[in-house]
Amino acid sequence: MRRFLPETLPAWILFIVITGLMIYQVATLAIVSLDRAAANDVLELYRVDERAFSLVQLLSAAPAGERKHIAAALSNSNYALAISETPVVTSPIAADDVLAELEDVMAGRLAKFGAVDARVRRDPASLPGTKNGGDTDDPDIGNVERDLLALAAKFANSDKFEASIQFSDGQWLNFVTPVTPVQPVLSMASLPLHIGVAALVLLICVWLIRRLTAPYRLMEIAVRRIGSDLKSPPISEHGSREYRAAARAVNSMQAKLREYVEDREQLAAALAHDLRTPLTRMRLRMDKLNKSALRSALNHDIGEIESIARSVVDFATMEVTDEEPERIDFGSLVYSIADAYGSASFEGGPPRSRSMICAARPVALRRCITNLLDNAIHYGKKVRIMLSQSDDEIVLTMLDEGPGIPQEQLDAVFRPFIRVDKSRNRRTGGFGLGLTIARNIARGLGGEIKLSNNQGGGLKTELRLPRAPARAAEPTAG
Numbered sequence: 001m002r003r004f005l006p007e008t009l010p011a012w013i014l015f016i017v018i019t020g021l022m023i024y025q026v027a028t029l030a031i032v033s034l035d036r037a038a039a040n041d042v043l044e045l046y047r048v049d050e051r052a053f054s055l056v057q058l059l060s061a062a063p064a065g066e067r068k069h070i071a072a073a074l075s076n077s078n079y080a081l082a083i084s085e086t087p088v089v090t091s092p093i094a095a096d097d098v099l100a101e102l103e104d105v106m107a108g109r110l111a112k113f114g115a116v117d118a119r120v121r122r123d124p125a126s127l128p129g130t131k132n133g134g135d136t137d138d139p140d141i142g143n144v145e146r147d148l149l150a151l152a153a154k155f156a157n158s159d160k161f162e163a164s165i166q167f168s169d170g171q172w173l174n175f176v177t178p179v180t181p182v183q184p185v186l187s188m189a190s191l192p193l194h195i196g197v198a199a200l201v202l203l204i205c206v207w208l209i210r211r212l213t214a215p216y217r218l219m220e221i222a223v224r225r226i227g228s229d230l231k232s233p234p235i236s237e238h239g240s241r242e243y244r245a246a247a248r249a250v251n252s253m254q255a256k257l258r259e260y261v262e263d264r265e266q267l268a269a270a271l272a273h274d275l276r277t278p279l280t281r282m283r284l285r286m287d288k289l290n291k292s293a294l295r296s297a298l299n300h301d302i303g304e305i306e307s308i309a310r311s312v313v314d315f316a317t318m319e320v321t322d323e324e325p326e327r328i329d330f331g332s333l334v335y336s337i338a339d340a341y342g343s344a345s346f347e348g349g350p351p352r353s354r355s356m357i358c359a360a361r362p363v364a365l366r367r368c369i370t371n372l373l374d375n376a377i378h379y380g381k382k383v384r385i386m387l388s389q390s391d392d393e394i395v396l397t398m399l400d401e402g403p404g405i406p407q408e409q410l411d412a413v414f415r416p417f418i419r420v421d422k423s424r425n426r427r428t429g430g431f432g433l434g435l436t437i438a439r440n441i442a443r444g445l446g447g448e449i450k451l452s453n454n455q456g457g458g459l460k461t462e463l464r465l466p467r468a469p470a471r472a473a474e475p476t477a478g
Contacts, residue, residue, distance in 0.1 A: 010213045017205050021198075033185045040182050046100050048120060048161045048177050052106050055081070056165055056172060060113040064169055071173070078155050080176040087164035088174040089119035110165060117166040122179075125159050154181040215239040215247075223250060230258045279306060327468055328365060330394050331387055332357040332460055337369050343377050347386045356387065358392050359468040360445045368441040369396070371434040372449070373459055376400040380458055389467060393447075396463040404453040413451070414439050438463075 006012045055074075059067050067083045075081040082088075087312075094100035099120050106118040106156020141149070159179040166172050186194065215236075223233045236248040237244050240286055279302055286302075338344040376383045388395045405413060416436045439449045447465035454460050 009216065010209050013209050014205060017209075018202065021201065025198075029185050029367065036185070037182055037241070041098075044161065044177075044179050045098070047180075048163060049102065049106055049109070050174065051177055052118070052163055053109055053163060056110045056113045056115055056167075057174060059083070059173060060115070064167075064171060067171065067173075068120060078152070078176075078178050080174075082174050084174060085170070087119060087166065087172045088162050089121045089164040090124045091121070092117075094119075095121065106163075106165070109219045114168040115165050116168055117164075119164045121162045123160045123162055125157050160230050212240075215243045215468060219243070219247060219250065226250075226254050226257075230254065230261055264294060275305070311415065325359050325361055327357055328360055328362060330358045330396075330465070333362075333366065334369060334385065334387065334396060338367065338373060341373060341377055341383070343381060344373060344383045344385055347384055355470070356389055357468045358394055358445070358465045359472070360465065365445065368438045368463070371438040373395075375434050375438075375460070376402075376461060379403070392467055394465050394467050396465075398461040399454060399458055400461075404457065404459050405451065407453065410451045410453075414449075 006015050009070070055091075059070060071081045071083045073423065094103055099122065103118045103120055107115065110118060155178045158181045161177045161179065162174070163177070164172050164174050215238075219235055222232070225232045232254075234254065235247045237246070237247045237251070282298075282302055286298055302472065335346070338346070357389045364443055376398045377400070380402030382401050384399045386397040388397070414435050416433055435449075442449045442463060445465055447463065448463070450462045452462075
């Protein structure tokens with residue numbers, strides 16, 4: 001059931017609006033239909049009462065022998081009228097309370113004209129398909145005549161009120177009054193109008209909802225941009241009150257993050273500067289020592305401290321480097337980096353395609369690829385490199401021959417200063433920052449790095465980057 005429900009805020013708003021309008025429209029049509037039926041019933045009772053009053057007033061003044069001729073002259077197919085010695089409505093008891101009350105009202109009004117009894121009965125409509133009226137399919141008749149014939153047919157096939165009124169001399173006035181057909185609230189003629197209005201309302205709702213939610217889409221884009229560039233401009237704080245509050249919160253968060261990162265950069269730079277001076281003094285003092293095992297050990301420790309300091313500085317400053325993105329031939333860049341490693345080889349030979357173009361910061365992307373290659377060669381000895389691409393992304397795959405990583409620790413190695421197994425230590429590798437820096441750079445470029453173990457052994461590293469839109473002068477992938 002959930003898969004059929006909307007997933008975005010505009011879709012949810014539109015779904016709620018359309019559902020509410022449909023429920024309201026159906027309820028309105030039902031209420032109007034019931035009101036029209038109730039009003040029509042009251043109107044029909046009024047018509048029966050008024051027709052009885054007019055006929056009795058006319059016929060009561062005429063001699064008994066002439067009433068039949070007058071009735072015959074006033075009668076037609078829909079409004080039958082007759083004078084007889086017996087009533088058409090034979091039962092003196094009305095079928096329901098409404099008709100019983102109508103009979104009392106009619107008897108009271110007609111008493112002054114000598115009427116002594118009034119009976120009313122409602123007969124059901126004729127069977128469907130009964131042919132009454134003229135031929136509405138005749139092409140020679142006009143629209144008005146066609147509508148009149150169609151209405152006459154509806155009257156002929158509708159319910160009918162039959163009334164019998166007795167004069168004081170014993171004669172009965174019997175007449176028939178057809179019930180006015182109730183036109184449906186929704187018909188085929190009015191359906192296009194309803195559909196048109198509904199479509200217009202839907203289009204207006206879509207337009208308004210898009211305008212209402214447009215700032216939130218811009219906020220989503222801006223927040224994603226903040227993830228890759230903390231120095232991106234702040235979000236506009238114009239719009240609804242809720243949007244302004246959310247925008248202010250995002251801008252405040254961005255300012256605090258930028259301040260935090262800048263503080264970290266300054267701290268790392270200060271640390272590197274402060275460490276460089278005492279380390280230099282220590283090296284100068286060791287040069288005065290005689291060559292010994294202690295001197296070699298101290299030199300090794302100082303070199304390790306310097307390496308740690310450089311790694312920390314690289315990790316702290318990689319996100320705040322002022323470097324403009326460029327269009328880069330990804331295949332050529334990978335080949336130029338891998339060419340410096342004797343243990344790296346390309347599957348199928350060096351890349352020849354010039355269509356692997358991505359938009360990235362050159363120095364940062366080079367550092368990302370270098371860190372991945374360093375990691376693969378340090379722990380896998382030999383590396384096979386493969387390049388592929390699709391319509392929207394470029395994929396760099398590295399397959400090494402190392403021991404791999406336990407499945408449950410594949411994501412942990414991306415955390416700073418984490419070395420998973422015993423073979424990944426300071427004697428055989430770095431300080432646990434290479435993969436962290438590489439993944440942060442990849443994500444900053446809109447890509448991702450994934451690690452997995454090969455079935456035949458070794459580690460599989462995948463770098464996925466978005467492919468830059470091709471320019472008119474650039475060849476497409478073949």
